[in-house]
Amino acid sequence: MTSTNxxxxxxxxxxxxxxILLGAIMVFAMHAGFAFLEVGTVRHKNQVNxxxxxxxxxxxxxxxxxxxxxxxxxxxxxxxxxxxxxxxHGYSLVKFFFLMTFAAAIPAIISGxxxxxxxxxxxxxxxxxxxGIAYPLFEGMVWNGNFGIQTWLETQxxxxxxxxxxxxxxxxxxGWVALAAILLLGTRHGRFRNGKLVAFAPSNIPFxxxxxxxxCIGWFGFNVMSAQTLEGxxxxxxxNSLMAMVGGIIATMLFGKNDPGFIHNGPLAGxxxxxxxxxxxxxxxxxxxxxxxxxxxxxxxxxxxxxxxxLDDVLGVWPLxxxxxxxxxxxxxxxxxxxLGGMGGxxxxxxxxxxxxxxxxxxxxxxxxxxxxxxLTGLRLSEEDEFNGADLAIxxxxxxxxx
Numbered sequence: 001m002t003s004t005n006x007x008x009x010x011x012x013x014x015x016x017x018x019x020i021l022l023g024a025i026m027v028f029a030m031h032a033g034f035a036f037l038e039v040g041t042v043r044h045k046n047q048v049n050x051x052x053x054x055x056x057x058x059x060x061x062x063x064x065x066x067x068x069x070x071x072x073x074x075x076x077x078x079x080x081x082x083x084x085x086x087x088x089h090g091y092s093l094v095k096f097f098f099l100m101t102f103a104a105a106i107p108a109i110i111s112g113x114x115x116x117x118x119x120x121x122x123x124x125x126x127x128x129x130x131x132g133i134a135y136p137l138f139e140g141m142v143w144n145g146n147f148g149i150q151t152w153l154e155t156q157x158x159x160x161x162x163x164x165x166x167x168x169x170x171x172x173x174x175g176w177v178a179l180a181a182i183l184l185l186g187t188r189h190g191r192f193r194n195g196k197l198v199a200f201a202p203s204n205i206p207f208x209x210x211x212x213x214x215x216c217i218g219w220f221g222f223n224v225m226s227a228q229t230l231e232g233x234x235x236x237x238x239x240n241s242l243m244a245m246v247g248g249i250i251a252t253m254l255f256g257k258n259d260p261g262f263i264h265n266g267p268l269a270g271x272x273x274x275x276x277x278x279x280x281x282x283x284x285x286x287x288x289x290x291x292x293x294x295x296x297x298x299x300x301x302x303x304x305x306x307x308x309x310x311l312d313d314v315l316g317v318w319p320l321x322x323x324x325x326x327x328x329x330x331x332x333x334x335x336x337x338x339x340l341g342g343m344g345g346x347x348x349x350x351x352x353x354x355x356x357x358x359x360x361x362x363x364x365x366x367x368x369x370x371x372x373x374x375x376l377t378g379l380r381l382s383e384e385d386e387f388n389g390a391d392l393a394i395x396x397x398x399x400x401x402x403x
Contacts, residue, residue, distance in 0.1 A: 012230075012231075013088045013089050013091060014089045015230050016091055016228075016229045016230055016231075017088070017089040017090060017091045017094050019225065019228075019229065019230050019233070020091070020094050020095055020098050020225060020228055020229075021094045021097070021098075022221065022225065023098050023221045023222075023224070023225025023226075023228075024094060024097040024098040024100075024101055024221075024225075025221070026217075026218045026220070026221025026222070026225065027098065027101035027102065027105075027218055027221050027222050027225075028101050029214060029217075029218045029221075030101070030105070030214065030215050030218035030219065030221075030222065031054055031058055031101070031104065031105075031108055032211075032214050033210075033211045033212070033213070033214030033215030033216075033218060034054050034105070034108040034109075034111070034112070034211065034215070035050060035051050035054040035055070035108075035211065036207045036208070036210045036211030036214065037112070037207075037208055037211030037212060037215065037264075037315065038050040038053075038054065038111060038112050038115060038211070038314075038315060039051060039203075039204065039207045039208075039211070040202055040203065040204040040205060040206070040207030040208025040209070040210070040211060041112070041115075041202045041203070041208055041261070041314060041315050042115050042116055042202075042203060042314065043116065043200060043203050043389070044203045044389075044398070044399060044400070045388065045389025045390070045391055045392065045398065046115060046116045046389050046390045046391060047203065047204075047391065047399035048390075048391040048395050048397060048398065048399050049115075049120075049389075049390035049391055049394055049395060050111070050115060052120075052394075052395060053111045053120070053123070054108055054111060056124060057104065057107035057108060057111060057124065057127050058104045058108070060107075060124055060127060060128050060131070061100065061103055061104035061106070061107060061127065061128075061131045062100055062104065064128045064131050064132035065096075065099075065100045065103045065104070065131055065132065065136070066078065066096070066100070068132040068133070068136075069103060069131055069132045069133070069135065069136040070096055070099070070100070070136070072132075072133065072136035072137060072140060073099075073136035073137075073139045073140035073143070073144060073146075074140060074144050075144075076092070076096075078093070078096070095228065098225065098228070099139075102139075102166060102169075102170050102222075103131050103135055103136070103139070104131065105170055105171075105174060106127070106130055106131055106135050106170070106173065106174040106177065107127035107130065107131060107174075108174075109171070109174030109175060109177075109178055109317050109321050110123075110127065110130075110174060110177060110178040110181055110317070111123075112178075112314060112315030112316075112317045113178035113179070113181065113182045113313045113314060113315060113317040113318060114178070114181050114182060114185050114314070114379075115314040115315065116188055116314060116386070116389075116390060117185060117186075117188050117189075117380055117381050117386045117390075118185060118379060118380065118381065118390075119377070119378065119379055119380060119381055120390075120394050121377075122373050122374075122377045122378065122379055123181075123379065125373060126181070126369050126370055126373050126379075129369050130177060130365060130366075130369055134177070134361075134362075134365035134369065135173060135365075137361070138169065138173055138358060138361050138362070139169055142161060142163055142168070142169050142354065142358075143163075143169065149161075149357075153347070153350040153353065153354070154350075156349075157347040157349040157350045157353075158347050158350075159345055159346050159347040159350050160350060161329075161350045161351060161353065161354030161357075162276065162277065162280065162332050162333075162336065162345075162346045162350070162351065162354075163275070163276040163329060163332070163354065164223075164226055164237070164275065164276055164277065164278055164279045164280070164332075165222060165223045165226040165237075165275035165276070165278055165279075166222075166226075166275050166276070167272060167273060167274070167275040167276035167277075167324075167325045167326075167327075167328025167329050167331075167332070168276060168325055168326060168328065168329040168354060168355050168358040169358065170275070170325075171272045171275065171321040171322075171324070171325030171328070172321065172322055172323075172325030172326045172328070172329065172355065172358050172359060172362065173325075173358055173361070173362045174317070174321050174322075174325075174362075175317055175318050175319075175320065175321030175322020175323065175324075175325055175362075176318070176322045176326075176358075176359050176362035176363050176366065177362045177363075177365055177366035177369075178313075178317045178318055178321070178322065178366070179311075179313075179318045179322055179363070179366065180362075180363055180365075180366025180367045180370055180371075181366055181370045181379070182311060182312065182313050182318065183310060183311065184367075184370045184371060184374050184379060185312075185370075185379050185380055186310070186312070186380060187309060187310060187311075187312035188200075188312050188314075188386065189383055189386055189387065191309075191312055192309050195309075197305060197306055202261060205260050205261075208260070208261065208264055209260070209264050211264075212264035212265065212267065212268060215268055215271075216245060216267050216268070216271065219241060219245075219271045220238060220241055222271075222275070223237050223238070223240075223241045223271075223274070223275060223278050224237045224238050224241070227279075234279055236278075236279065236283075237278045237279050239283050239286075240274055240277075240278045240279075240281050240283055240286035241271060241274055241278055241286070243274075243283045243284070243286040243287040243290065244270040244271060244273060244274030244278075244286040244287065244289055244290030244293070245267040245270045245271050245274075245290060246267075246270070246287065246290065247270050247286070247287040247288065247289070247290030247291035247292075247293075247294060248266040248267050248268070248269045248270025248271070248273075248290045248291065248293055248294035248297075249263060249266040249267050249270070249294065250266075250291060250294070251266060251269075251270075251290075251291045251292070251293075251294030251295045251298065252265065252266030252269070252294045252295075252297065252298050253266065255294075255295055255298045255299065256298045262297075262298050262301075265297060265316065265320060266294040266297070266298075268320060269290070269293040269294045269296070269297040269320055269324045270289070270290025270291070270293050270294055271290070272293065272320065272321055272324045272325050272328060273289050273290055273292070273293035273324050273325070273327050273328035273331055274286050274289055274290055274328060274331075275325075275328055276328045276329050276331070276332040276351075277289070277328070277331060277332030277333075277335060277336040277342070277346070279343070280332065280336035280342050280343035280344070280345065280346060281331075281332070281335045281336050281341075281342050281343075282335065282340065282341030282342055284341065285331075285334075285335030285336070285340055285341060285342060286335065288335065289327075289328065289331040289334075289335055292327065292331070293324040293327055293328070293331075296319065296323055296324055296327060297316065297319050297320050297323075297324055300319040300323060301313075301316040301319045301320075304318075304319070322359075322362075326355045326356075326358070326359055329351050329354055329355035329358070330348075330351050330352060330355055332346060332351055333346050333347060333348035333349075333350070333351030333352070334348065381393060381394075
């Protein structure tokens with residue numbers, strides 16, 4: 001009997017390790033989606049820079065999160081022997097890998113907002129500080145119960161802040177940090193002429209579409225594998241993710257005038273919004289949450305482009321991740337309620353407080369980190385370098401070689 005129990009425990013442990021490893025790989029692949037989405041959106045002279053930024057941001061994020069960030073968030077370090085770390089088939093290591101890919105999404109989100117005019121190394125240092133300190137503090141507060149905030153919310157309002165897969169913890173946090181960076185960086189030269197917007201068309205729609213498709217596919221690892229064990233897996237999360245994605249597409253198709261940029265960002269808006277409540281919403285509620293997110297993104301992105309000259313958000317990461325992410329936190333409290341067919345166990349008051357708290361912490365982090373870096377080294381390329389393009393100015397090569 002003992003040997004049978006041992007075999008079952010080994011099977012469960014190895015299966016959980018494989019499960020979360022597959023999730024980590026799928027979310028890791030999403031970073032290729034971030035890269036191609038940015039490559040397709042920026043002008044030709046900035047495509048190489050977009051690719052290099054996402055790759056180096058990921059590497060720096062992995063290092064700083066391994067040595068600093070993960071310990072801040074969860075109180076776990078990796079300074080034990082390999083024999084200790086490999087226990088339970090190395091599940092704790094693979095769990096770190098999975099959560100690290102979430103952390104690395106923060107600078108990937110920011111990258112899209114500050115594209116085409118940001119210095120390379122100052123932005124890399126800023127990303128390291130955000131991923132190593134600011135993000136883990138908020139992550140640990142929500143997902144590990146640090147500082148007692150979740151306990152207080154449950155005592156006061158009957159339920160803690162619910163964010164199953166990171167609408168607020170990852171996306172809203174990244175989007176609102178990006179907003180601070182965008183405002184401190186300033187508008188691209190030539191973006192407005194005589195007070196009127198000058199359109200900078202996407203350089204490569206197929207690359208933009210490829211990035212969106214990669215992100216959509218990987219997102220099912222982002223959401224479903226957030227269960228972190230096979231025992232916790234739920235088909236509800238998968239179908240809710242699907243329905244929210246579809247809702248986002250339909251909304252951007254209807255309200256975005258068939259613009260390919262809107263239509264390919266629509267599914268991302270829906271998926272951002274459903275992360276928080278994907279495990280508790282009814283699929284029809286997820287569809288509604290995704291459709292509302294797609295509508296928010298379309299109208300808000302258009303509005304800020306036309307009305308706010310100092311808010312030059314190249315990929316629209318603030319409306320897409322920041323605002324739709326915050327909406328996702330609130331939507332979990334609405335569509336996750338039993339009254340609307342959800343699983344219940346969620347408080348709208350806790351969702352509002354958690355979402356607004358995430359916004360506040362992200363803004364404060366972004367203003368502090370990017371403000372200090374701007375004072376010390378500057379954040380922005382010179383006007384000449386920006387005119388020539390970040391590819392030549394920083395990497396000394398363009399995206400298309402010349403014979």
